[in-house]
Every structure is written in C-alpha cells, then in structure tokens.
Amino acid sequence: MAEQSFPVEAGHVLMFRRALGEAATYDPDGLAPPTFVAAGAQFQPTHPLRPTPGEPWFGSGRTPSGTASAGGGIPGGDPAGGTASTLHAEQHFTYHRPVRVGDVLTATSRPGEEWTKEGKRGGTLHFTSYVTEYRDADGELVVTARSVAVETGRPPSSGSGEA
Amino acid sequence: MRRGEVAVGDAREVTVVDDLTRTQIVMYAGASGDYNPLHTDEVFATQVAGFPGVFAHGMLTMGMTGRALTDWVGEDALLSFGVQFRGQVWPGDTLVTTLTVTAVHEDSVDLAVRTTNQDGRDVVVGTASARLDA
Numbered sequence: 001m002a003e004q005s006f007p008v009e010a011g012h013v014l015m016f017r018r019a020l021g022e023a024a025t026y027d028p029d030g031l032a033p034p035t036f037v038a039a040g041a042q043f044q045p046t047h048p049l050r051p052t053p054g055e056p057w058f059g060s061g062r063t064p065s066g067t068a069s070a071g072g073g074i075p076g077g078d079p080a081g082g083t084a085s086t087l088h089a090e091q092h093f094t095y096h097r098p099v100r101v102g103d104v105l106t107a108t109s110r111p112g113e114e115w116t117k118e119g120k121r122g123g124t125l126h127f128t129s130y131v132t133e134y135r136d137a138d139g140e141l142v143v144t145a146r147s148v149a150v151e152t153g154r155p156p157s158s159g160s161g162e163a
Numbered sequence: 164m165r166r167g168e169v170a171v172g173d174a175r176e177v178t179v180v181d182d183l184t185r186t187q188i189v190m191y192a193g194a195s196g197d198y199n200p201l202h203t204d205e206v207f208a209t210q211v212a213g214f215p216g217v218f219a220h221g222m223l224t225m226g227m228t229g230r231a232l233t234d235w236v237g238e239d240a241l242l243s244f245g246v247q248f249r250g251q252v253w254p255g256d257t258l259v260t261t262l263t264v265t266a267v268h269e270d271s272v273d274l275a276v277r278t279t280n281q282d283g284r285d286v287v288v289g290t291a292s293a294r295l296d297a
Contacts, residue, residue, distance in 0.1 A: 012194070019190040020226045021180055031238045034229040038222050041196035049199045059200030064210040088221040092245030098238065146245075 006040040006105040006134070008032055013101055032099035035091075037134050037143050040107050089127060090148035096141045105134040105142060112146060126151045164236050166295040169272055174263040175235055179227040179278065183219060183256045191223040219252040224287050228278045231260040236293035242271060246289030250280070257281045262291075270295055 010028045016039055017024035041047050051057040057066045099105070112129035119125045127150050134143040180187070185203075192203050197220055200207035208217045225246050233241060252258065258278050266273040271294050278287040 015190070015194040016226075019187065019194040019223070020230055021187065022230065033226065033238070034233060034241050034244050035222055035226040038197070038226075039195045047196065049197050051198065058207070058211075059198075059204045060206035060211075064206050088248055090245070090247045091222065091225055092243070094243045095241050098241070 004040065004044055004107045006037075006043045006107055008036070008099055008101055008103040008105060010101045012039060012042070028101055030101050032101065032103075034093060034095070036099055037093070037105070037107070037132075037145055040105070040134070086149045086151050088147065089150040090146075092146040094144040096143065099134075099142055103142065104137050106136075108133050108135070164240065164272060164293060164295055166270070166297055169264055169267060169295070171264055171267055174261060175231070177231040177234070177260050177262075179231050179258050179260050181257045183252065183254055183258070185217060185254050188217065188219050188223065188254070191220055191226070195220065195222060197222070216253065218254075219256075221248040221252075221287075224248070224252050224258065224278060227258065228260045228276060228287050232262060232274070232276065232291055232293075235262060236272070236274075236291075237296070240294045240296070242292045242294055244276070244289070244291040246276065246287045249285040249288055252280065252286050258286065260287075265290075267295075 010026055010030065013030060013032050013036065014024050014026050016036055017033060020033065041049070046052050051059075059066060109130060109132040112131045114126070114128045117125045117127065127148055130147045130149075132145045132147075133141060134145070136142050189203050192198050199220075201212055201214065202208075202217055202220050205217050208214045225248075228246065229241075229244060232244065258280055260276070260278045263275045263277075264272050265275050271292055274291045274293070276287070276289045276291050277285060280286055
C-alpha cells in the first residue's frame with residue numbers, strides 16, 4: 001500500500017505531450033492527456049525503472065548489462081513499467097474528472113487479482129494486476145488506473161503483450 | 164461530441180505516428196519516467212534481452228491512441244479508456260487508430276478503439292466511453 005504525492009506541472013505535461021507527438025505549447029491552465037498519470041513514476045523517490053545513484057543499473061555501460069540479473073523485475077510493483085520478463089498486457093483508466101495542471105494528486109496502489117491462462121504457444125501465462133487510485137488535494141477520486149502484467153519468462157516472438 | 168450528432172457506426176481513422184523514431188521513444192522515456200533499457204538501449208535489448216531491437220513503451224502507443232480519442236470526443240469528456248497490448252511497436256512503424264461508436268446513451272457514447280501497424284496487425288485494442296455535450 002504505497003502512497004505517493006504527484007504534482008501535475010505544466011512543464012511536465014508539455015514534455016509528455018511532445019513525447020506523444022503533439023506540437024504542444026506551455027499551458028499553465030491546461031488539462032493533462034488521458035495517460036498522463038503514468039508519469040507519476042517520476043515522483044517516486046526511487047523507482048526500479050530509473051537508475052538510482054550509486055547502485056548498479058541493468059542497462060548497458062561497460063558491459064551489455066550492468067547487473068547479473070538482467071531485466072530486474074519489480075516484485076510487488078506496478079507492472080505498468082514492465083521488465084524483460086514481464087510485459088504490460090492491459091491498461092485501463094476510469095476518469096472521475098479530467099486531470100488539470102495544478103492538481104496535486106496522491107496515488108495509492110494495491111495489488112489486484114491474479115490469474116493464469118494457457119498460452120497459445122504452450123506454457124502457462126501468469127497474469128497479475130495492480131490498481132492505483134489518484135485523489136486530489138480534497139481527497140476526491142480523479143482517476144482509477146488498473147494495470148495488468150503477464151509474466152513470460154522469455155521474450156515473446158510477438159503478440160502476448162508489450163512492456 | 165454533441166448529443167444528437169453522433170450515431171452507432173460513426174468512425175474515424177487517424178494516423179497517430181508515421182515512421183516512429185527512436186528519438187520519440189527516448190522522449191517518452193524521459194517524460195514518463197519509464198527508463199527500462201528495453202525501450203532505449205539497443206545493446207541491452209538485443210544482447211541481453213534477446214529482442215530484435217528496442218521497441219516502444221506500450222504506454223506510448225496507448226498515449227498516441229488516446230490523443231486520437233480526445234481529438235474527437237474532447238479532452239475533458241473522456242470517462243474511461245482501456246486497452247490490451249497485442250503486439251510490439253518498433254522504430255519505423257506507422258500506426259493508424261480507428262475509433263468506432265458502438266453505443267449511444269443519453270449522456271455518453273461507447274467507442275471501440277483499435278490501433279494497427281503498417282502490416283495491418285493490431286498493436287492496441289480496447290474501448291472507451293465519453294460524455295456527450297448538450
């Protein structure tokens with residue numbers, strides 16, 4: 001049950017919109033695009049998909065992988081980020097109101113249901129889900145996000161998900 | 164979208180990216196905070212993870228798909244948006260999003276959402292709902 005404060009800043013929304021291919025301009029009174037809450041990862045003090053100063057990182061440097069266990073893995077973490085052995089299978093958002101620049105959201109995450117399914121190419125696929133609620137400064141629900149990850153154990157040829 | 168001006172079967176097709184660049188994937192990594200080397204580090208993606216190369220974050224494809232959606236329904240009108248990630252998106256890909264109205268309610272619409280690549284393969288498939296303006 002992690003809780004994290006996430007200020008919605010105009011410069012951050014600008015960068016995010018540009019990354020989606022928009023010819024965006026700075027708008028201190030604007031709305032955030034519908035998938036913006038994914039960027040709340042920036043405000044976590046540490047994040048498994050961001051290098052931590054002084055600690056090994058699993059990307060390439062002197063060697064192709066900086067750590068012995070390539071791909072890391074996010075035990076108990078939000079699967080939305082994905083790893084080499086875990087692919088992001090589904091993402092769902094429910095909007096209680098639009099996210100606006102100036103909002104200070106608080107994200108509360110909890111593990112959701114888990115299930116297994118027989119894969120098309122054999123083997124059992126293990127699905128895990130994660131629910132994150134984003135509330136505003138008044139405690140009102142703004143966005144509910146549900147992420148589903150599938151563990152593959154090996155890179156898929158295609159089609160079973162996307163990190 | 165306005166009440167009375169939308170019907171089941173109404174559809175839109177939008178090219179959400181033409182020739183996806185590695186630079187755009189890097190921009191998404193920087194903005195989102197998802198620095199997974201699978202998406203930005205060709206050496207890691209090929210030599211360690213065994214993929215043919217780097218590939219886009221699923222959330223980048225969902226984000227571009229979401230822009231097609233809000234360009235039609237309005238950015239303040241979206242009630243829900245959910246997708247399954249069906250296949251990887253690679254540098255050089257061109258993606259087309261198709262939005263189709265599947266139901267019209269008193270105050271909202273439901274849409275089918277589908278983004279395909281240049282080979283006609285689904286990369287993102289899902290649904291959305293949006294509030295109708297009076």
